[in-house]
Amino acid sequence: MSDYEHILVGVDLTEESKLVAARAVALANAFEARLSCAHVIEPLSLAYGGDIPMDLTTIQEQIQETAKVHLQEFSAQMGIAEENQHLIFGRPETEIDAIAADIGADLIVVGSHGRHGLALILGSTANGVLHGAPCDVLAVRVGLKELS
Numbered sequence: 522m523s524d525y526e527h528i529l530v531g532v533d534l535t536e537e538s539k540l541v542a543a544r545a546v547a548l549a550n551a552f553e554a555r556l557s558c559a560h561v562i563e564p565l566s567l568a569y570g571g572d573i574p575m576d577l578t579t580i581q582e583q584i585q586e587t588a589k590v591h592l593q594e595f596s597a598q599m600g601i602a603e604e605n606q607h608l609i610f611g612r613p614e615t616e617i618d619a620i621a622a623d624i625g626a627d628l629i630v631v632g633s634h635g636r637h638g639l640a641l642i643l644g645s646t647a648n649g650v651l652h653g654a655p656c657d658v659l660a661v662r663v664g665l666k667e668l669s
Contacts, residue, residue: 529626531617537663545630557605561613614649622655633660
């Protein structure tokens, strides 16, 4: 196995993302790899089925501006350069894979809650990323406090 050269970490900008990003930073340091991060905003029309009888443009723009600021702050804490920060709209599992392919990432790092039962059958973002990834995927277990 060759060393990783470009690592993409997919984050949802929650507190748990810090653990996921810390693993990605450690790997990037160990392999002397470039590190990029991605945050995907799911459009409200997708989240609510598209049958909302109102214009959500203003709300979506506010969400995007807030996410942009949070991504910049988060990335600064992890030492990720602005040109390696990706904020995009869509379904996280497909967009993270697309970004990885576009930037030539050879490892994607994402968080996984290790769901069971119905949630496992329906799939998670980490599972979706894994099945469509153009490269290796590391799923970092998060949310262990809930399991204790």
